[in-house]
Amino acid sequence: MALSVERGVSGDASGPIDEIPTGAALGAEIRGIDLRYLDALQFEAVKRAWHDHQVILVRGQTLSDQDLIAFSRRFGDLDWAPVQETGRRFVDGLPEIYIVSNVTVNGQAIGSLGAGEAVWHTDMSYLDVPPMASMLYALEVPPAGGNTSFCSMYAVYEALPDKLKRRIANLKIKHDGTYNSGGYLRQGVTATDDPRTSPGAVHPLVCTHPDTGRRMLYLGRRRNAYLMGLELADSEALLDELWDYVARPEFAWEHVWRVGDLVLWDNRCTMHRRDPFDASARRIMHRTQIKGSAAPL
The missing domain is CATH 3.60.130.10 (Clavaminate synthase-like)
Structure with missing residues (x-):
């Protein structure tokens, strides 16, 4: 165009x-x-x-x-x-x-x-x-x-079944600050692999883009991610379900x-x-x- x-x-x-x-x-x-x-x-x-x-x-x-x-x-x-x-x-x-x-x-x-x-x-x-x-x-x-x-992450969110969208609508996710994308420990951070205690900010799992107004899934990265308020096993299972969509080539x-x-x-x-x-x-x-x-x- x-x-x-x-x-x-x-x-x-x-x-x-x-x-x-x-x-x-x-x-x-x-x-x-x-x-x-x-x-x-x-x-x-x-x-x-x-x-x-x-x-x-x-x-x-x-x-x-x-x-x-x-x-x-x-x-x-x-x-x-x-x-x-x-x-x-x-x-x-x-x-x-x-x-x-x-x-x-x-x-x-x-x-x-x-x-x-x-x-x-x-x-x-x-x-x-x-x-x-x-x-x-x-x-x-x-x-x-x-x-x-x-x-x-627009396309990933739009592809989620309505039942799954309702399930995650009000969840918050902790984004781990322990390791970078290459797997290296960040400078000045103590190593941990417990998502419940690792450092990081908490953000909504589903967000609205401030410029386009479109809804999107905000996952960040998989390692040490944690869905706040859930049992660890439940958090891991739900995150695995969501990350399965990220791996699909039609979104990339x-x-x-x-x-x-x-x-x-x-x-x-x-x-x-x-x-x-x-x-x-x-x-x-x-x-x-x-x-x-x-x-x-």
């Missing part, structure tokens, strides 16, 4: 911005733009596409860290990157940049999450006010593996990375995961995170 918006890139002739849905439950590629030179109308078109499709892909970008930060800030204030497993930050002078990488220099990891699988999750849902969105920009990619999949879209790809996802209504890849191959991605403005409701 071609949007009726013109672009002007460094004095180049204007042209349409093309919005091409993936054909999956979510996701669209935006063509015809350079993210360094968007005017107000173009940015609003990108933002509308993001609300419509939950995830947008823009290929062929050439962004410095400053460019990535500048584009990200058009969506709102940015979070500082989480502290690395080693206890240090990644980019001196640019605390907004989080490096996702398996590369080491002089025996020190330059980023986080290594080369293994990152299981389905929502970024930092263990906070009282989780981030609104995240962006990931590809600098180096392995020849195979490391694909990122996204799941529409898988992205195969190229250098220069930027992907923006709505952290409120999607989950994402990463395939493992050969640890001897290099993968370097830079990520920014837009602050949330309110707790999920």
Whole structure:
């Protein structure tokens, strides 16, 4: 679908911005733009596409860290990157940049999450006010593996049987803050595998998106999740039933990375995961995170 918006890139002739849905439950590629030179109308078109499709892909970008930060800030204030497993930050002078990488220099990891699988999750849902969105920009990619999949939590909720929707309508879920999506213990946290006592924020299990008004399931991540007020066995059984829907391919879209790809996802209504890849191959991605403005409701 071609949007009726013109672009002007460094004095180049204007042209349409093309919005091409993936054909999956979510996701669209935006063509015809350079993210360094968007005017107000173009940015609003990108933002509308993001609300419509939950995830947008823009290929062929050439962004410095400053460019990535500048584009990200058009969506709102940015979070500082989480502290690395080693206890240090990644980019001196640019605390907004989080490096996702398996590369080491002089025996020190330059980023986080290594080369293994990152299981389905929502970024930092263990906070009282989780981030609104995240962006990931590809600098180096392995020849195979490391694909990122996204799941529409609108579509998952809409697919639930009415009886199950009624059962979960007023439940609250604790989002564990013990481990990250790669299974690493978070800096400064004591290890535990008891969902009832692990640290984390409590949010409604079913939420309404503040911008689109659509209902969605808000699961966060599976490990150490706990449905408040239920016996542990009952919580585990019901969560397993809900997570069975997340695993269905009809609710997901898988992205195969190229250098220069930027992907923006709505952290409120999607989950994402990463395939493992050969640890001897290099993968370097830079990520920014837009602050949330309110707790999920």
